[in-house]
Amino acid sequence: MLASLRICARRTSNLIRGLHTKVCIIGSGPGAHSAAIYASRGALEPILVEGNVSNFPPPGGQLTTTIDVENYAGFPDSVGGFELMQLMKQQSEKFGTRILTEEVESVDFTKPPYKLKTEHSDISADSVIVATGAVARxxxxxxxxxxxxxxxxxxxxxxxxxxxxxxxxxxxxxxxxxxxxxxxxxxxxxxxxxxxxxxxxxxxxxxxxxxxxxxxxxxxxxxxxxxxxxxxxxxxxxxxxxxxxxxxxxxxxxxxxxxxAVGHVPATKFLQGSGLDLDNDGYVITLNSQTTTNLPGVFACGDVADRVYRQAITAAGTGCMAALDAERYLESSS
Structure with a gap:
């Protein structure tokens, strides 16, 4: 029985190696899932890497630690933060987003297609959306x-x-x-x-x-x-x-x-040395009020690039922007 479990584990690992996608989304909060919904409905067949369940915050981001969310449009009686993120995840999957519960360990942004490595997967992507958020201190x-x-x-x-x-x-x-x-x-x-x-x-x-x-x-x-x-x-x-x-x-x-109210820490440690421009506090620098970065085909949305508003609804809005920016980039580069 143990031997068969080991064989299954190896097969599963092999099955998720060598993945390729038009757009890879790193993150699991409102920005990431908004981007995934738009990208999947745009037939980009995105892969979303949501992180490990042992992380803090867990997949779903900071919102999963909030009991009642009263200021997200569409929920007049409020909604639990964990419940809201589960609904977003279900919607992402409904339109075809493939979700990997893994942590991105390293990236290679030397040239497209870009390379991302997790514990179990090697992913190549024509474009990347960074939506890893920031954690309040x-x-x-x-x-x-x-x-x-x-x-x-x-x-x-x-x-x-x-x-x-x-x-x-x-x-x-x-x-x-x-x-x-x-x-x-x-x-x-x-x-x-x-x-x-x-x-x-x-x-x-x-x-x-x-x-x-x-x-x-x-x-x-x-x-x-x-x-x-x-x-x-x-x-x-x-x-x-x-x-x-x-x-x-x-x-x-x-x-x-x-x-x-003692600051936030953006989740960008894995991007150090990647060539992606970060500011002195580690936030991704975006250009021209869009989600574009200094690297072609790499976009950023949500709290990882927002040190001002840091709201679920603004993260979701920029997630939409990132998906549309990625779609236009892919069309122009094809």
Whole structure:
């Protein structure tokens, strides 16, 4: 029995080696599946490499870690993030997208057809769409994982308007422009917003600092870090803060919500040295407000190329753009 299983495993591996496609999509979020739907309906027979199930976030991207999505058009009663990504995946497969649950280990963008290597597959592609997303940085302290999605989030625009945060004290951790933007946004719903920053000065631009400081619903707690999150096992109730100046001094802040605003990390490590232009933070650089990159036939969409909006619906929109750009490239180069 064991021998037969080994034979089957070898056959499966052989079957998925030497694949060729007109367009290979790397990623598994709204951008990737939007691109796949358009590409498959355009008869491009795309291959989508979605990553391993052991990854964080898993296939489906950051949205799979969100319980309720209220701001994606078409779902007036909200939809679970995992459910939404499963629906997108089903739609991709319905139109003929081949999905590989593998991780792209390396790419060769020397010349088309481009080469991509995973643990089990060697893929050649006439064009490539990079849609690997970006992961929000999360701070590590006691209770951070326990109360994730139960009061702790990394996207105020996504979750801030949820009923659980309305008319409550809310905390934003961070000191840059993103933290100021999220704090200002949350004032529309929260009773009071507390900005906690580990330094005694903010990193945000002067204009953003001024806007935040002038808002009567925003209070700054500088030179402090979050030591632990406290709740009843179901929901966050308070945070224990620790001074970065006086050492052991702790204080308790009653709050029902905490939002991380300490940056994002684009998933582009595998692209280092590939010849694809990345900015200083690792985001793919796209040209002329399109999804084209410095390499012919290589496109990028979603959060991997977007450091501003970072929304599911904007990722899906650029996924559509990437598929159309790839289709036009293939037509012009045939």
């Amino acid at each position: 999360r701070l590590d302290f006691i209770g951070a994982d326990e109360y994730w999605n139960r009061g702790i989030s990394a996207c105020a625009t996504c979750d801030g308007a949820l009923p659980m945060f309305r008319d409550e004290n809310i905390v934003v951790v961070g000191g840059g422009d993103s933290a100021m933007e999220e704090a200002l946004f949350l004032t529309k719903f929260a009773k009071q917003v507390f900005v906690v920053h580990r330094r005694d000065e903010l990193r945000a631009s002067q204009i953003m600092q001024k806007r935040a400081r002038w808002n009567p619903k925003i209070t700054f707690i500088l030179s402090h870090v979050v030591e632990r999150a406290v709740g009843d096992g179901r929901r966050l109730n308070s945070l224990v803060l620790k001074s970065t100046k006086s050492g052991n001094e702790e204080s308790v802040l009653e709050t029902k919500g905490l939002f991380f």
